[in-house]
Amino acid sequence: MLDDLGLDAAQEDYSFAFLDEQTKRMVRRAILKAVAIPGYQVPFGDREVPLPPGWGTGGIQVTASIIGRSDRLKVIDQGADDTTNAVSIRRFFKRVTGISTTESTGEATIIQSRHRIPERLLEDAQILIMQTPQPEPMRRLINSEEQARKLHAFARYGLMQVRLYEDIARFGHVAVSHDYPVRVHRRYLSSPSPIPRFDNPKLHRNRALIIFGAGRERRIHAIPPFTEVRSLDFEDYPFEVQKWEQCCALCGSDNSYLDEVLLDDKGSIQFICSDTSYCNDRRVESRRR
Amino acid sequence: MTPISEEILQVEDLNKSFGRLAACRDISFSLHRGEVLGIVGESGSGKSTLLKCLAGMHAPDRGSVTISVSGDRRSLWNMDEAEREQLLPSMLSLIHQNPRDGLRLDVSAGGNISEPLMTSGERHYGSLRSVALDWLRNVEIDPGRIDDLPKTFSGGMQQRLQIARSLVTHPQLVLMDEPTGGLDVSVQAKLLDLLRRLVREFNLAAVLVTHDLGVARLLSDRLMVMQAGRVIETGLTDRVLEDPRQAYTQLLVSSVLQV
Numbered sequence: 001m002l003d004d005l006g007l008d009a010a011q012e013d014y015s016f017a018f019l020d021e022q023t024k025r026m027v028r029r030a031i032l033k034a035v036a037i038p039g040y041q042v043p044f045g046d047r048e049v050p051l052p053p054g055w056g057t058g059g060i061q062v063t064a065s066i067i068g069r070s071d072r073l074k075v076i077d078q079g080a081d082d083t084t085n086a087v088s089i090r091r092f093f094k095r096v097t098g099i100s101t102t103e104s105t106g107e108a109t110i111i112q113s114r115h116r117i118p119e120r121l122l123e124d125a126q127i128l129i130m131q132t133p134q135p136e137p138m139r140r141l142i143n144s145e146e147q148a149r150k151l152h153a154f155a156r157y158g159l160m161q162v163r164l165y166e167d168i169a170r171f172g173h174v175a176v177s178h179d180y181p182v183r184v185h186r187r188y189l190s191s192p193s194p195i196p197r198f199d200n201p202k203l204h205r206n207r208a209l210i211i212f213g214a215g216r217e218r219r220i221h222a223i224p225p226f227t228e229v230r231s232l233d234f235e236d237y238p239f240e241v242q243k244w245e246q247c248c249a250l251c252g253s254d255n256s257y258l259d260e261v262l263l264d265d266k267g268s269i270q271f272i273c274s275d276t277s278y279c280n281d282r283r284v285e286s287r288r289r
Numbered sequence: 290m291t292p293i294s295e296e297i298l299q300v301e302d303l304n305k306s307f308g309r310l311a312a313c314r315d316i317s318f319s320l321h322r323g324e325v326l327g328i329v330g331e332s333g334s335g336k337s338t339l340l341k342c343l344a345g346m347h348a349p350d351r352g353s354v355t356i357s358v359s360g361d362r363r364s365l366w367n368m369d370e371a372e373r374e375q376l377l378p379s380m381l382s383l384i385h386q387n388p389r390d391g392l393r394l395d396v397s398a399g400g401n402i403s404e405p406l407m408t409s410g411e412r413h414y415g416s417l418r419s420v421a422l423d424w425l426r427n428v429e430i431d432p433g434r435i436d437d438l439p440k441t442f443s444g445g446m447q448q449r450l451q452i453a454r455s456l457v458t459h460p461q462l463v464l465m466d467e468p469t470g471g472l473d474v475s476v477q478a479k480l481l482d483l484l485r486r487l488v489r490e491f492n493l494a495a496v497l498v499t500h501d502l503g504v505a506r507l508l509s510d511r512l513m514v515m516q517a518g519r520v521i522e523t524g525l526t527d528r529v530l531e532d533p534r535q536a537y538t539q540l541l542v543s544s545v546l547q548v
């Protein structure tokens with residue numbers, strides 16, 4: 001994928017962060033608008049961006065447009081920094097910007113992520129960029145783009161609530177585990193990207209700016225710092241996050257999102273933090289103590 | 290019908306054309322709380338077009354539609370689209386001839402009835418359930434079917450479900466376009482009884498478009514006869530059907546009521 005772009009050492013004629021200045025300006029304009037209208041999906045770019053589709057090009061375009069020489073970049077895929085995708089995106093940016101990268105959440109100024117929001121509380125100067133395959137939360141309920149736009153314009157979100165109603169009627173609870181829809185700033189219904197619902201509360205009044213980039217759909221939406229973000233629910237069926245009986249087998253955390261990992265082919269399993277940076281930090285700290 | 294009751298709907302000089310075809314011409318009438326107005330006329334006379342202008346679906350070329358919203362008189366086509374969309378659910382509801390146009394077939398009966406309430410902000414699952422159960426009973430559908438999809442319902446049941454969904458928000462004005470069309474006669478009769486009861490129970494103002502003078506006679510207090518986009522005769526239902534003044538109405542009454 002990114003390695004297929006044919007960037008070799010001899011070929012140094014691309015711009016800082018790979019995208020040309022005009023493209024970056026266009027993306028930045030969309031970001032500014034998205035920040036100004038929290039949760040609203042801003043269309044951007046009729047122009048092809050010279051990146052292969054998929055693999056988080058939405059996130060890459062946003063990152064490329066805002067990254068500067070003093071930034072430190074962290075890239076997460078499913079909570080981990082060492083998956084193929086995360087490694088290759090990190091390497092790509094190192095290559096085309098020369099900036100430093102990190103695996104530590106606390107040290108990063110920009111965090112590009114897919115599927116997770118770090119467990120560690122984000123800080124004022126940080127920006128979280130989420131890769132977003134489908135920015136329209138009502139996409140599976142109505143297939144007309146125009147109709148969806150109207151529902152947003154009139155803030156008519158009864159249909160989304162119907163989906164939750166149907167889940168409760170059928171299963172006794174809302175069966176949406178990822179990409180659980182939220183209302184941003186009491187106005188726009190938004191998709192938080194496919195993060196587990198466990199991460200939804202982290203969107204509420206977060207100190208960091210959160211930008212969602214959808215490459216294929218060419219949309220950007222954002223949640224500015226300290227914005228109210230509510231997960232849809234019913235008064236008598238309030239929103240709840242996933243819970244585990246177990247603690248992390250490595251760091252002992254009892255309040256982080258856990259992955260179930262297979263230890264051997266006899267079916268023994270273990271629960272460990274999905275956020276590897278968080279888990280490492282905790283282990284280093286406990287060793288120090 | 291009491292003459293002093295509140296005026297719910299007022300239509301003045303309404304005109305609507307499609308290209309050179311004038312579908313509705315110079316139509317004026319008003320409707321009071323608790324009153325049912327039947328609109329009859331041959332195919333293509335402009336009945337559905339008129340109803341769509343009243344329902345916020347077609348903007349008239351000329352004229353006004355004024356609807357009272359909790360005492361306030363609001364001009365439907367003099368507000369911007371956002372405000373109209375906002376107000377419409379509290380102003381009126383439309384019952385389509387084909388229940389599939391008014392229902393979500395992939396959503397349970399209870400979900401269909403509850404959606405308008407959720408759109409207007411209701412967020413208590415338990416109360417949505419109990420309202421949905423009440424309405425199923427009210428339109429004579431077995432409450433045990435609350436979680437079934439309307440796909441599994443008969444045509445008559447689907448139409449009753451649509452009626453429940455339309456009335457659950459207690460609109461004061463109900464617009465019906467051939468609500469009993471496409472159903473067989475015995476199902477039609479039951480549905481007409483139901484509509485008659487609901488109109489009385491909720492003291493509804495209703496506009497009923499129909500081909501069927503029998504349906505019009507059973508449900509409507511007043512009758513409006515349309516031909517080629519114009520209202521050619523209007524009056525109390527019994528008067529129009531028993532003593533039609535216009536030659537066209539006489540023809541309509543004699544040709545249809547004989548059957």
Ligand SMILES: Nc1ncnc2c1ncn2[C@@H]1O[C@H](COP(=O)(O)OP(=O)(O)OP(=O)(O)O)[C@@H](O)[C@H]1O
Pocket residue numbers: 307310312330331332333334335336337338339500
């Ligand atoms: N969207 C449209 N575009 C163009 N012409 C239309 C449209 N809708 C209706 N018409 C025309 O306007 C005239 C009135 O149509 P309308 O549907 O209002 O009649 P109707 O009285 O409801 O007839 P029916 O009893 O068959 O339902 C017809 O000539 C019809 O072809």
Ligand SMILES: [Mg+2]
Pocket residue numbers: 336337338466
């Ligand atoms: Mg019609």
Ligand SMILES: [Zn+2]
Pocket residue numbers: 248249250251252253272273278279280282
């Ligand atoms: Zn851990």
